[in-house]
Amino acid sequence: NKLLKEGFFDPVRKKNLPLMPLNIGVVTSGAGAAIKDILGILKKGNLGVDVILRAVRVQGEGAALEIAQGINELNEFKGIDVIIVSRGGGSTEDLWAFNEEVVARVVYNSKLPVISAVGHQINTSLCDLVADIFVETPTAAAKIIVDKKNSLLTELSELKHDMSFSLLNLLNSLKNEVTRLRHSLKSPLDRLQEKEQF
Secondary structure (H helix, E strand, O other), X not given: OHXXXXXXXXXXXXXXXXXXXXXXXXXXXXXXXXXXXXXXXXXXXXXXXXXXXXXXXXOOOOHHHHHHHHHHHHHHOOOOOEEEEEOOOOOOOOOHHHHOHHHHHHHHHOOOOEEEEOOOOOOOXXXXXXXXXXXXXXXXXXXXXXXXXXXXXXXXXXXXXXXXXXXXXXXHHHHXXXXXXXXXXXXXXXXXXXXXXX
């Protein structure tokens, strides 16, 4: 209720993902399944992105402070486009660090867009509700970035096709105009011959 009154869950304040994220910060366990899943999807998508991992404890005493500190540090790191906050699911107790106010406040105040992928379909954490984008698994978080890239490439390909088609039409139109003008203009020799007839 306190965070709701402060506007933490207001959809209007949520940030959009950048057009083409090339540097992705990830706040999660360095040894967990979440980072492996994220890296696997990004590698499959052949994105050519840089991933900066800020390894943190994702459960237990002090985990919430580490997560919050990790998000803050990535916000200060130059060149990062988006932050994924993640873990590979678990019980309500396991996920509790993502329900701490300190994490919610840091996500809310992040200058960078935050994707929350805490990895559980039943439970929704405060981190999920405050984040700019919420997905249920680390794999889905990475897939958003891959899909964004593929969508952009498709759009660029369509624009390139449209531009080629327009240029070809323009060239054909100019050629036809030159041919028409050539036929309508008489050569100097033809003009001389006409004058000689008089």
